[in-house]
Amino acid sequence: MLSVEQLKEIFQREKEEILEDFFTFLRFKSIATDPAYKNEVVGCADWIKEYLEKIGLTAEKWETEGSPVIFASDLRAGPEKETLLLYGHYDVQPVDPIELWTHPPFEPTLVDGDIYARGASDNKGQSFYTIRAIKTLLEELGQLPINLKILIEGEEESGSAHLPALLEEKSERLQADHTLIVDMGFYEKDQPAIILSARGLVAMTITLTGSKFDLHSGMHGGLAYNPNRALVELLASFHDDSGTVTIPGFYDEVAMITPSEKSELDFDFDVGKFESQFGAKATGMERGVDPFEATCLRPTLEINGIAGGYAGNGFKTVIPAKATAKISCRLVPDQHPNTIAALVETHIRSRIPDGITVTIDLEPGRGAPFRYSPHSRIAEVMTACYSQIFQKPCRRYLSGGSIPITPELAKHVKGDIVLVGVALPDDKIHAPDEHFGLDRLEQGYLILCRSIELLGEK
Secondary structure (H helix, E strand, C coil), rough: CCCCHHHHHHHEEEEEEEHHHHHHHHHHCCCCCHHHHHHHHHHHHHHHEEEEEEHCCCCEEECCCCCEEEEEEECCCCCCCCEEEEEEEEEEEEECHHHHCHHHHHHHHHHEEEECCCCCCHHHHHHHHHHHHHHHHHHCCCCCCEEEEEEEEEHHCCCCCHHEEEEEHHHHCCCCCCCEEEECCCCCCCEEEEEEEEEEEEEEEEEECCCCCEEEEEHHHHCCCCHHHHHHHHHCCCCCCCCCCCCCCCCCCCCCCHHHHHHHHCCCCHHHHHHHHHHEEEECCCCCCCCCHHHHCCHHHHEEEEEECCCCCCCCCCEEEEEEEEEEEEEEECCHHHHHHHHHHHHHHCCCCCCCCEEEEEECCCCHHHHHHHHCCCHHHHHHHHHHHHCCCCCCCCCCCCCCCHHHHHHHHCEEEECCCCCCCHCCCCCCCCCEEHHHHHHHHHHHHHHHHHCCCC
């Protein structure tokens, strides 16, 4: 087994090459949600496939109705050894608002130890250190100590809409004893943690229409029902004064965590640190709910975007023809995405006034919530791995985020799942000036190398 110090020496020795290759990866404008970037998305997938082949894996490009999926494997360890499946994604979020970036989003820039680029943290950085770890083990050991499969998709940021069908089709090829989803991180720098759960997700766009075109607010005000008014009335109906979601049945299937389950997890939340770090007050939770529990054990309904009428420079006295809102619900066990979507839709339709029509478009990529045992072999291996790398105990957390594809992976691939990674809350994921620390690129590399070796000891 390679020591941590040996692995650090290799990383430092190859750092120039690592950065050169990583920056090439980051330059692909792999925004899968925008058809204008289709060639960039396909080019990025092809680059990954060629890179995986170059380091010694057998790689394939699996076509879907959307973005290609890259699958690679090395099964030379044989049937007596365990098989690990690694998951990541190469697609990235759009860069808007571009004017708030201080570094070009697709021209990677290293500043004070941080790499600035769209996708640097989510998820190209984590996918890339995974690949480099495999490269090192193949070069230094000659052969991997376990069987390895890696799946890198290109539609995670839009809900992995086409991946479930592919998982079903390729289920036999994907089978593994354990799965690591390398798309998560720590709550604080240098405090290792594995993630054992994530919330589910349902998202939708609500469009209210009141007229064929924008109306003059002097000629028609007080006569036509303003879609903006109808929208704010609707949105205000989602919560009561205590912060509780008012939709009938919303909480009916929430499974409360037991005291024994809670005792095996790490629950801590520094309200002061949260408020100073993000400039937001921790006041949005349901009354009487602990702040940390509010982020991972309770379901939510959030208003993500509102549009209607004129909000540019100057003034335009109109009654808009349409008003739109985007909302999302984060779900916890045992809530089901389809059930919640139906409850929300029923509530919306019951609140639409006469003179207004409503259209509700469900976003693709609905995902169920999940929660896994901290006592699975892969959870215990990753806990030991993190403790070795960081020389401190590894914590076990529940996540408030959503990885919609995780329940689908669990459905089609046997074995336990753990979510890992070294992203941080202030990496500005999905925001302007997304960045990823070079030190964490090394940490992730060390974690993947060591975890594969620890699994190979059995």
